[in-house]
Amino acid sequence: MTSNSGISENTPHLLVLGMGGTIAGLAPNPEESPLQYEAGQVGVDALVAQVQSVVPAGVKLVSRQLVNINSRNLTDAHLTALGLAVSEALLDASVRGIVITHGTDTIEETGLFLQTTCGKLAQTQSKRVILTGAMLPSNAPRADGPVNLLDALRWASMPMDNCPSGIYAVICGRVCLAMDLAKRHATALNAPLQNAPSSSVSLINPSWLSGVKAVQAVWNEDLPIPGEDEWPWVEILTSHAGARPETITHWLSSAVQGFVLAGSGQGGFHDDWIKPLDQAMVQGIALVRTTRTGAGTTLHNIPELDAPGCCASGALTAPRARIALQLALNAAKQANKAGKPLTWQDFFAKITDLPEIR
Numbered sequence: 376m377t378s379n380s381g382i383s384e385n386t387p388h389l390l391v392l393g394m395g396g397t398i399a400g401l402a403p404n405p406e407e408s409p410l411q412y413e414a415g416q417v418g419v420d421a422l423v424a425q426v427q428s429v430v431p432a433g434v435k436l437v438s439r440q441l442v443n444i445n446s447r448n449l450t451d452a453h454l455t456a457l458g459l460a461v462s463e464a465l466l467d468a469s470v471r472g473i474v475i476t477h478g479t480d481t482i483e484e485t486g487l488f489l490q491t492t493c494g495k496l497a498q499t500q501s502k503r504v505i506l507t508g509a510m511l512p513s514n515a516p517r518a519d520g521p522v523n524l525l526d527a528l529r530w531a532s533m534p535m536d537n538c539p540s541g542i543y544a545v546i547c548g549r550v551c552l553a554m555d556l557a558k559r560h561a562t563a564l565n566a567p568l569q570n571a572p573s574s575s576v577s578l579i580n581p582s583w584l585s586g587v588k589a590v591q592a593v594w595n596e597d598l599p600i601p602g603e604d605e606w607p608w609v610e611i612l613t614s615h616a617g618a619r620p621e622t623i624t625h626w627l628s629s630a631v632q633g634f635v636l637a638g639s640g641q642g643g644f645h646d647d648w649i650k651p652l653d654q655a656m657v658q659g660i661a662l663v664r665t666t667r668t669g670a671g672t673t674l675h676n677i678p679e680l681d682a683p684g685c686c687a688s689g690a691l692t693a694p695r696a697r698i699a700l701q702l703a704l705n706a707a708k709q710a711n712k713a714g715k716p717l718t719w720q721d722f723f724a725k726i727t728d729l730p731e732i733r
């Protein structure tokens with residue numbers, strides 16, 4: 376672990392975990408082409424050093440680099456390492472809160488992963504975990520990373536009576552639950568928060584806070600963090616005009632364990648997929664149906680009856696549904712090993728039951 380402030384690790388502090396991303400990116404020619412850059416180039420200690428002098432008085436910072444990558448390259452093993460680092464820090468009495476600097480491309484997956492594996496622990500330990508990132512590289516003329524990091528540190532250090540513990544994201548002057556974060560624009564500065572319910576960092580909206588409390592009331596047990604080699608293999612397959620049965624049959628001789636079907640409209644898929652998907656289910660491949668539209672909910676038996684065992688994703692988008700299915704398959708496997716007759720559908724339903732804050 377690197378401590379950029381030279382403080383002892385027993386001193387109460389905020390822990391900043393670095394994962395990489397544009398917030399740590401460098402552009403060779405930042406004045407002329409700020410959008411042509413490489414993510415994950417600057418160490419988290421340097422990002423923290425940039426804001427150190429303006430963090431709220433009395434807040435000590437310790438930084439730790441877990442990985443420094445473009446988040447499109449995030450692997451199962453990276454998520455395992457992040458989950459373990461976060462849960463260890465939540466149990467560490469000297470850590471007051473945790474901020475994670477992360478690429479925005481797959482921050483959506485990480486948000487759901489942390490909520491479902493560490494959300495209850497954050498609550499019982501009365502701490503906040505905050506994801507943040509940026510849309511412009513660190514050396515761009517109007518880089519958004521330093522302000523986002525500072526806002527995240529402020530949110531992490533805010534007194535508990537102003538906002539409950541939990542897993543949040545702070546970007547572009549706004550906050551939401553990390554599980555509601557979704558990048559839905561390629562370049563806009565608020566891209567990671569498009570469609571997300573949010574309130575301003577400085578003015579906490581009471582109806583939003585009651586939504587946060589409703590989520591906490593429902594999430595009563597964290598799912599196990601899969602070991603780095605334990606992640607079930609789950610693919611997202613998108614239905615589209617001209618979809619072919621081969622999109623499904625190609626997989627049937629592989630070791631894939633689940634499909635998330637990103638269907639059109641309300642999550643329906645091409646009729647040419649019906650037969651091969653029946654075969655997939657006979658082979659024990661788990662099926663989740665969601666919508667490729669990027670918004671709205673996918674409901675069981677709507678618009679048509681679902682095949683037995685196929686789950687609808689509720690409000691989960693395809694990338695979130697994929698993480699949820701992986702965690703549910705792993706949780707069922709662990710439960711069965713412990714003699715509990717639970718299915719992946721039991722665990723998946725716990726995730727889709729989380730209230731939406733809209």
Ligand code: SIN
Pocket residue numbers: 395396397398414444445446447477478479480481508509510
């Ligand atoms: C990344 O996700 O690592 C690159 C894009 C970004 O952070 O905005």
